[in-house]
Amino acid sequence: MNTTNANYTIRQLTAEDVSIYKKMRLEALYLEPEKYSVWHAEESILSDSYWTAKVSNPDAGYFGLFLNEVPIGITGIIIDKNNPETALMMQSYIREVHRGKGLSRMLYEARISWAHVHGLKRLLVGHRESNIISKAANQHFNFKYTYREPRAWPDGIIEDILYYELLL
Numbered sequence: 001m002n003t004t005n006a007n008y009t010i011r012q013l014t015a016e017d018v019s020i021y022k023k024m025r026l027e028a029l030y031l032e033p034e035k036y037s038v039w040h041a042e043e044s045i046l047s048d049s050y051w052t053a054k055v056s057n058p059d060a061g062y063f064g065l066f067l068n069e070v071p072i073g074i075t076g077i078i079i080d081k082n083n084p085e086t087a088l089m090m091q092s093y094i095r096e097v098h099r100g101k102g103l104s105r106m107l108y109e110a111r112i113s114w115a116h117v118h119g120l121k122r123l124l125v126g127h128r129e130s131n132i133i134s135k136a137a138n139q140h141f142n143f144k145y146t147y148r149e150p151r152a153w154p155d156g157i158i159e160d161i162l163y164y165e166l167l168l
Contacts, residue, residue, distance in 0.1 A: 008098075010106045012114070013055050013062045013074075020064055022051045024074040028093035033154040035131060036091075037161070040154075061114040065094060065106060072098050075107040077114055077123075085121040087111075092134075104137050112141070115168060123166040129159050138164045 013021050029040035055062050057078070065073030073094035080086040089111050094103055115123055125143060127134035128151070143164035151161045 007068050008065065008072075008101075008103060008106065009069075010063050010065045010110050012110070013064050015052050015056045017064060018048070018052045018055050020071045021055050021062055021074060022048075024064070024071055024093060025091065027095075028074070028091070029154075031096075032093070034157070035093075035128065035134075037151060037153065061111065062091075063107065063110045063114075065103060067098065073103065073107065075111060077111040079118065079120070080124075083122075085119075087115055087118075087120050087123055089123055089125040105140075108137065108141050112166075112168075121168055123168065124163060125166075126161045126163045128153065129162055135162070142166060 026040060026044055029036055029038065029043060033040060054060070059081075060076060060078040062076045063074065064071050065075070074091060075089070075093070076091040077087050077089050080088060089108075092104065092107050094107070112123065123143070124146075125134075125138055127138070129148070143166045146163050146165050148160040148162045150158060152158050
């Protein structure tokens with residue numbers, strides 16, 4: 001699936017794009033550790049075969065957001081192993097200079113479309129309680145709050161993660 005918004009495009013990444021995904025993922029973890037539940041140090045030591053397997057997983061979709069073919073963001077979705085009608089939306093990141101332009105809409109639309117193609121019935125997403133931008137995006141796409149749980153974040157803060165669902 002390819003989607004376009006002016007000079008911005010989004011497409012599903014393949015094994016040939018593994019270096020794009022790895023670079024963007026590590027950049028996100030390094031620059032904004034407060035938004036992710038894993039440490040940059042954890043993922044920076046993973047092998048190239050790990051990254052290739054991740055992007056090639058048929059039960060997941062990883063997407064790259066581009067401006068004139070230059071990568072500026074990523075996002076992902078993965079089917080729940082315990083519930084094959086459900087997927088978790090995750091790993092969204094857009095470089096700061098490109099934020100505020102409505103591009104997160106492209107990330108959501110790509111993952112929701114992927115879920116429809118795969119016959120999924122339910123999407124889940126979670127965010128740190130203080131991440132009000134993520135909350136606003138979830139609500140814009142009609143995700144409904146379901147529950148919360150405490151989490152120790154890589155920046156050393158303990159703060160709840162809030163979970164939402166969207167029934168398809």
